[in-house]
Amino acid sequence: MRKNNLFALLMTVLFLSSSMLAGCTGQGKNQEEKGTGSYPEKPINMIIAFTAGGSSDAQARIMQKYWNKYVKQPWLFSYKAGDGGAIGFAEIAKASKDGYTIGGINVPHIVLQPLQGAQYKPEEFAYIAQVVTDPQVLVVKKGSKFKNVNEVVEFARANPGKLKVGIVGTFTGCHIALLDFQDKAGIQVDQVVYKGATDQNVALLGGELDVMMGNYNDVMRGLDQMTILGIATPERYKSLPEVPTLTEQGYNVVSDIRRGFVAPKGIPEANLTFLRKVFKKMAADPDYIKEMEEAGQPQEYLDGPAFEKYVMEQQKQAERLLMKFHLI
Numbered sequence: 001m002r003k004n005n006l007f008a009l010l011m012t013v014l015f016l017s018s019s020m021l022a023g024c025t026g027q028g029k030n031q032e033e034k035g036t037g038s039y040p041e042k043p044i045n046m047i048i049a050f051t052a053g054g055s056s057d058a059q060a061r062i063m064q065k066y067w068n069k070y071v072k073q074p075w076l077f078s079y080k081a082g083d084g085g086a087i088g089f090a091e092i093a094k095a096s097k098d099g100y101t102i103g104g105i106n107v108p109h110i111v112l113q114p115l116q117g118a119q120y121k122p123e124e125f126a127y128i129a130q131v132v133t134d135p136q137v138l139v140v141k142k143g144s145k146f147k148n149v150n151e152v153v154e155f156a157r158a159n160p161g162k163l164k165v166g167i168v169g170t171f172t173g174c175h176i177a178l179l180d181f182q183d184k185a186g187i188q189v190d191q192v193v194y195k196g197a198t199d200q201n202v203a204l205l206g207g208e209l210d211v212m213m214g215n216y217n218d219v220m221r222g223l224d225q226m227t228i229l230g231i232a233t234p235e236r237y238k239s240l241p242e243v244p245t246l247t248e249q250g251y252n253v254v255s256d257i258r259r260g261f262v263a264p265k266g267i268p269e270a271n272l273t274f275l276r277k278v279f280k281k282m283a284a285d286p287d288y289i290k291e292m293e294e295a296g297q298p299q300e301y302l303d304g305p306a307f308e309k310y311v312m313e314q315q316k317q318a319e320r321l322l323m324k325f326h327l328i
Contacts, residue, residue, distance in 0.1 A: 039099060039268075039270065039271050039274055040071065040073040040099070040100065040271075041073070042073060042100065043073050043074050043075065043076045043100075044073060044074075044075055044076070044099075044100055044101070044102060045075075045076050045078055045095075045100060045101040045102070046060065046064075046075040046076065046077050046078065046102060046103060046104075047078050047079075047080055047088050047091050047092050047095070047101065047102070047103030047104070048060055048077060048078070048079050048080070048081075048088065048103065048104055049080055049081065049085035049086075049087065049088025049089050049091075049092075049103065049104065049105070049106075050079070050081050050085055050088070051079060051081045052077075052079050055217065055297075056085075056104050056106065056259060057077075057079075058295065058297070059104075059131070059132055059259060059292075059295075059297050060077075060104050062288070062291055062292060062295060062297065063131065063282055063288070064077075065288075065291075066281075066282040066285050066287070066288045067278065067282060069282075069285070070278050070281055070282065071278055083113075083118075084109060084113065084169065084172075085105075085106055085109050085113070086109075086113045086118040086119070086120075088103065089103075089105055089109070089110055089113070089118070089120055090118065090119040090120040091103070092105070092120075092125070092262060092263070092264060093120035093121075093124040093125060093264055093265075094119075094120070094264070095263075095264045096264070097263075097264045097265075097266040097267045098267065098268070098271075099263060099267040099268055099271030099272070099275070101263065101264065102128065102261055102262065102263045102275065103261065103262060103263075104259060104260070104261055105125070105259070105260055105261070105262050106173075106257060106258070106259055107130075107173075107257070107258040107259075107260070107310070107311055107314060108172075108173050108176055108257075108314050108318055109172070109173075110122050110125075110311065111311060111314050111315045111318050112171040112172070112176070112318055112322075113171070115171070115318070115319065115322065115328050116171055122311050122312065122315055123265070124264065124265050125262035125263070125264070125265055125308075126262060126263045126264065126265045126266070126267055126272050126304070127260065127262050127304040127305070127307045127308040127311070128260070128261040128262055128263060128272070128275045128276055128279050128304050128307075129260055129261055129276060129279035129280065129283065129301060129302065129303060129304055129307060130258050130259070130260035130300065130301065130302035130306075130307040130310070131259055131260055131261065131279070131283060131299060131300070131301060132257075132258060132259035132260075132292075132297055132298060132299055132300065133256050133257075133258050133298055133299075133300035134215045134216055134217045134256055134257040134258070134259075134298050135215075135216050135231050135232050135233045135237060135255070135256040135298070136173065136174055136177040136213055136214065136215060136216075136231075136232040136253075136255040136256055136257075137213070137214060137215070137216050137219060137228045137230070137231050137232065137243075138152070138181070138211060138212075138213055138228070138229045138230045138231075138232075138246065139204065139211065139212050139213075139214060139219055139226050139227065139228050139229065140152075140204075140210070140211050140212075140226065140227050140229060141204055141205055141207070141225065141226060141227075142224075142225055142226060142227050144210075144211075144227065146210070146211065146229065147229075148229055148230075148244075148249065149229050149230040149244075149246060149249045149250075149251065150249060150250070152210075152211055152229065153185045153187060153251075155210075156185070156187035156188070156189055157185075157186070157187055160187070160188040161188045161189065161190055162190065163187070163189045163190060163210050163211070164189070164190045164192050164208070164209045164210045164211075165178060165189045165190065165191055165192065165209065165210065165211050165212060165213060166192045166193075166194060166200045166203055166204060166208075166209040166211075166212035166213070166214075167191060167192070167193055167194070167200070167212070167213050167214075168193075168194050168195070168196060168197050168199075168200050168214065168218075169193060169194075169195070170193055170327075171322075171327075173215065173255065173256070173257040174213045174214055174215065175191075176255060176317075176318055176321060177213050177232055177253065177255035178191065178213045179321045179322075179324075179325055180253045180255060180317075180321060181213070181246065181251060181253050182325075183321065183324065183325075184251045184252055184253055185251050192208070192209060197214060197215065197218035197219075200212055200214060200218075201214075201218070201219065201222055201226075204226065205222075205225055205226070211229070215256075215257050216228075216231070216237070216239075216240075216298065217257075217296055217297070217298060220239075220296055221296070228240065228243050229243075230243070230244060230245060230246040230249055230251075231243050231244075231245055231246065232245070232246050232253045232254055232255040232256065233245055233254065233256070234247065234254055236248075239298070258307075258310070260302070260307050261275075261279065263275065272304070276303060276304050280301070280303065283299070283301035284301070
């Protein structure tokens with residue numbers, strides 16, 4: 001009887017011990033998924049290289065909501081605007097390599113700016129993820145005499161330097177897209193440079209321009225007054241299935257603005273791996289995808305290594321075009 005009691009007591013202790021261990025193990029798994037383990041142990045500084053309220057900030061604020069869903073420690077936003085984003089990008093590159101400073105970047109900005117002497121290089125970043133692809137589009141005012149891209153090219157070839165094409169800034173995404181289009185089409189145009197997309201759109205609608213090269217996200221709300229003749233994507237864009245690509249019209253131009261997130265190169269590998277896993281979860285969250293679509297943010301995820309590979313390919317492409325047009 002005594003032996004039976006002792007055996008029963010021993011089994012009870014073993015059961016309770018295994019239950020507690022299972023509970024602890026389950027709790028540890030939960031914490032790992034929510035990021036409350038050894039990293040991050042404090043808030044993470046999020047550098048935005050543009051002003052508060054802009055497209056880059058709006059997109060990062062959406063992501064912040066889903067970061068908070070998976071990670072206990074919040075982001076602390078820090079705005080380092082100026083010089084087309086170059087100031088903020090340099091701040092990210094030069095930040096402490098402990099994993100507690102990350103930031104948003106734009107491509108091709110981070111490729112083009114170093115060619116003009118910016119205080120950072122694309123190789124100085126640890127790439128976490130790409131989250132947005134905003135394709136370039138060739139646009140005319142509704143009622144334009146140009147009904148397709150070939151008509152634009154024919155006019156430009158017959159009238160070298162007469163076609164007025166609007167772009168936002170030089171050494172920018174739309175500038176590179178226009179140079180590539182000129183190169184592939186064999187045309188000369190009159191490039192008209194504006195400070196921002198709003199100015200560019202107003203100029204097109206006011207008749208100052210024949211066509212413009214711009215970001216889809218900057219023109220999508222004005223499509224009742226504009227017509228997109230061609231889009232610089234490899235295949236037809238799902239949001240614009242009726243719009244032919246530039247490539248299918250005979251001009252192999254693929255160009256866009258991409259947004260992503262990076263850390264300074266050299267952060268601990270475990271921290272970088274954690275960041276990449278969390279961003280992948282956020283990018284796959286159905287609520288996040290829905291919210292990005294509702295905000296007009298053309299979301300498209302690439303993991304860190306794939307994003308880095310794309311950036312380095314764009315660096316070579318930009319150098320080739322800028323050298324061909326004697327701009328560097």
